[in-house]
Amino acid sequence: MEKQADIFYRELPKVELHAHLNGSVSFQTIEKLIARKPHLNIEHNMTAIRNGQRRTMDECFRVFKVIHQLVDTEEDIFMVAKDVVNEFAADGVKYLELRSTPREEIKTGLTKRRYVETVLEAVKQCKGDGVDIDVRFLVAIDRRNGTEVAMETVKLAEEFMLSTDGLVVGLDLSGDPTVGHGRDLLPALVRAKNCGLKLALHLSEVPSQLEETELLLTLPPDRIGHGTFLHPDVGGSQTLVDAVVKNNIPLELCLTSNVKGQTVPCYSEHHFKFWYQMGHPSVICTDDKGVFSTDLSQEYELAATTFGLSHEDVWKLSQQAIDCTFAPETLKQQLKQRWIDLRPRVFR
Ligand SMILES: CNc1ncnc2c1ncn2[C@@H]1O[C@H](COP(=O)(O)O)[C@@H](O)[C@H]1O
Numbered sequence: 001m002e003k004q005a006d007i008f009y010r011e012l013p014k015v016e017l018h019a020h021l022n023g024s025v026s027f028q029t030i031e032k033l034i035a036r037k038p039h040l041n042i043e044h045n046m047t048a049i050r051n052g053q054r055r056t057m058d059e060c061f062r063v064f065k066v067i068h069q070l071v072d073t074e075e076d077i078f079m080v081a082k083d084v085v086n087e088f089a090a091d092g093v094k095y096l097e098l099r100s101t102p103r104e105e106i107k108t109g110l111t112k113r114r115y116v117e118t119v120l121e122a123v124k125q126c127k128g129d130g131v132d133i134d135v136r137f138l139v140a141i142d143r144r145n146g147t148e149v150a151m152e153t154v155k156l157a158e159e160f161m162l163s164t165d166g167l168v169v170g171l172d173l174s175g176d177p178t179v180g181h182g183r184d185l186l187p188a189l190v191r192a193k194n195c196g197l198k199l200a201l202h203l204s205e206v207p208s209q210l211e212e213t214e215l216l217l218t219l220p221p222d223r224i225g226h227g228t229f230l231h232p233d234v235g236g237s238q239t240l241v242d243a244v245v246k247n248n249i250p251l252e253l254c255l256t257s258n259v260k261g262q263t264v265p266c267y268s269e270h271h272f273k274f275w276y277q278m279g280h281p282s283v284i285c286t287d288d289k290g291v292f293s294t295d296l297s298q299e300y301e302l303a304a305t306t307f308g309l310s311h312e313d314v315w316k317l318s319q320q321a322i323d324c325t326f327a328p329e330t331l332k333q334q335l336k337q338r339w340i341d342l343r344p345r346v347f348r
């Protein structure tokens with residue numbers, strides 16, 4: 001991260017709903033990982049995209065491969081998860097839904113189950129340490145791994161949902177959007193939905209996925225990641241927009257991620273404008289704060305300066321995000337009270 005957001009945005013209580021664990025690893029944590037694994041010869045410029053730089057989606061996905069090389073043991077995952085949770089808390093995030101793809105690393109003996117357990121242990125330790133943030137977890141399906149792995153992942157997520165006292169709340173569908181087809185993953189997603197897992201799906205992140213998007217919208221998902229190419233001006237369709245509006249599906253919008261990954265030409269052309277103007281539930285998120293060198297305060301500030309939002313508009317935006325969480329009703333009420341309590345301090 002190169003520049004800090006204005007104090008208003010940092011003190012604003014925030015909800016983060018779209019954060020991939022390994023994309024959220026900070027510069028400082030990468031330093032520690034590089035020191036643990038000097039033989040990999042990994043340098044900083046291979047793990048983060050600085051301000052002003054742009055990458056193709058393909059290049060972005062190569063960055064994740066590098067980070068995965070650095071994060072391949074239980075100890076690494078534990079440290080990464082703890083650091084990421086602490087960093088979001090330090091940035092004023094009061095409620096975080098973290099997502100990550102369970103990985104198996106034969107070399108280090110890591111299993112998918114241990115992977116998830118380790119992340120959850122880190123989250124619990126943060127809670128025990130009194131870190132001021134509520135965290136929930138979404139198990140991620142990487143779309144490039146196909147039908148069987150997707151089904152396995154859903155079964156794992158289901159088990160964790162039932163055994164973790166509400167810490168695991170849902171499922172994410174992510175991975176390189178140019179690889180694979182949603183149709184192959186539909187049975188797994190249907191099963192997830194039927195067993196009570198909430199669905200947060202990356203949808204229409206790249207152009208020309210009308211058919212896949214239409215199909216996945218029939219589920220329907222509980223939230224949409226990006227939805228960059230849903231609306232007709234960019235090759236989507238009114239039918240898709242209508243389906244999203246009719247089902248009132250909130251969008252998770254990640255400005256810097258989309259601009260640096262070049263699916264959106266510049267901030268002012270971000271589809272935030274389209275959905276926000278319609279009054280559709282839109283939640284500002286980071287996606288990968290480490291990889292894209294940002295944080296949630298900066299993303300709120302960017303949205304405000306780009307689209308001329310007042311402090312009052314920004315406050316409403318962060319407050320309305322509470323209703324888009326997968327948190328139980330009691331926690332939503334607690335969060336709303338937190339916002340009321342914190343308001344005088346933010347607007348002092
Ligand atoms: C830039 N837009 C994006 N589009 C789609 N998937 C993305 C993504 N950013 C991140 N991921 C998904 O998250 C993984 C890294 O975190 P975890 O190892 O799961 O914690 C990536 O490998 C990819 O599957």
Ligand SMILES: [Zn+2]
Binds near residue numbers: 202
């Ligand atoms: Zn994402």
